[in-house]
Amino acid sequence: MSEFENATAEGPRGDAPRTATATRPKGEPRFPGGPAADPAGSHHERRIRSFQPRRSRVTAGQADALQRLWPVWGLDIDGLRTLDLDGMFGGLPVVLEIGFGMGEATAQMAAADPATGILAVDVHTPGQGNLLGLAEREGLSNVRVANGDAIILLREMLPPASLDGLRVYFPDPWPKKRHHKRRLIQPEFLTLAASRMKPGAVLHCATDWEPYAEQMLEVLSAHPDFENTHEDGGYAPRPAFRPLTRFEGQGLDKGHVVHDLLFRRRGA
Numbered sequence: 001m002s003e004f005e006n007a008t009a010e011g012p013r014g015d016a017p018r019t020a021t022a023t024r025p026k027g028e029p030r031f032p033g034g035p036a037a038d039p040a041g042s043h044h045e046r047r048i049r050s051f052q053p054r055r056s057r058v059t060a061g062q063a064d065a066l067q068r069l070w071p072v073w074g075l076d077i078d079g080l081r082t083l084d085l086d087g088m089f090g091g092l093p094v095v096l097e098i099g100f101g102m103g104e105a106t107a108q109m110a111a112a113d114p115a116t117g118i119l120a121v122d123v124h125t126p127g128q129g130n131l132l133g134l135a136e137r138e139g140l141s142n143v144r145v146a147n148g149d150a151i152i153l154l155r156e157m158l159p160p161a162s163l164d165g166l167r168v169y170f171p172d173p174w175p176k177k178r179h180h181k182r183r184l185i186q187p188e189f190l191t192l193a194a195s196r197m198k199p200g201a202v203l204h205c206a207t208d209w210e211p212y213a214e215q216m217l218e219v220l221s222a223h224p225d226f227e228n229t230h231e232d233g234g235y236a237p238r239p240a241f242r243p244l245t246r247f248e249g250q251g252l253d254k255g256h257v258v259h260d261l262l263f264r265r266r267g268a
Helices: 060-073 085-089 104-112 125-137 150-157 177-182 187-196 210-222 246-253
Strands: 074-076 094-098 117-122 143-147 163-169 197-207 226-228 259-265
Touching: 060 074, 060 125, 060 143, 085 094, 085 117, 094 150, 104 117, 104 125, 104 143, 117 125, 125 143, 150 187, 187 197, 187 210, 197 210, 210 226, 210 259
Parallel strands: 074 143, 094 117, 094 163, 117 143, 163 197
Antiparallel strands: 197 259, 226 259
């Protein structure tokens, strides 16, 4: 998949189907009661963003899901409160997914493992609506959808040692050298993520961009808070619980190589 063109994953590769949109007065929210355009506003310092929001059309079904279900299963990352994950997920262990695209893989993982809560973060409005719709249709009570910057979520809104896992699937590779500083998987991010993960929790990354995979392996292997779960210290086979997405399948058909990395949070 996010924060990010995956939003956070960064996101779907392809535009959502187009639909007509009604004209609204300037300054009014796109979906009243739905995700905010800039939930953190000026509450927190700006930083180099690892995601790039995309402007694509929201279908009528996605808009309906956003307006009906956002007040129930959605939350804006405003950085002004600490989340009660136990209350939000009924005491289930919680995995944070940064960037989920259109949400199909997230819904599949939630359906296959109803005993785990998934807090899924992205900034792609059509994907947010699509995932909410999938959760409703499939009766998935273990999914919550967060809108905004995953760094602010981790830093300001999650308690220490509160996550049982972290997933970053197909983040934006920022292929140009001058943009490498925007890549999400960096030492500073890993330090922050480790502080919010329980000892033994697994960080699972996947990418089809070879140079980014190499950087991920290098920085994760060097970080003192993580250890590679793969016995030879390299990439891991794709675990059965990570679905093969349509976009990943298209990449494999073109000869792309997908690398999975599974690193465990050190600790007692």
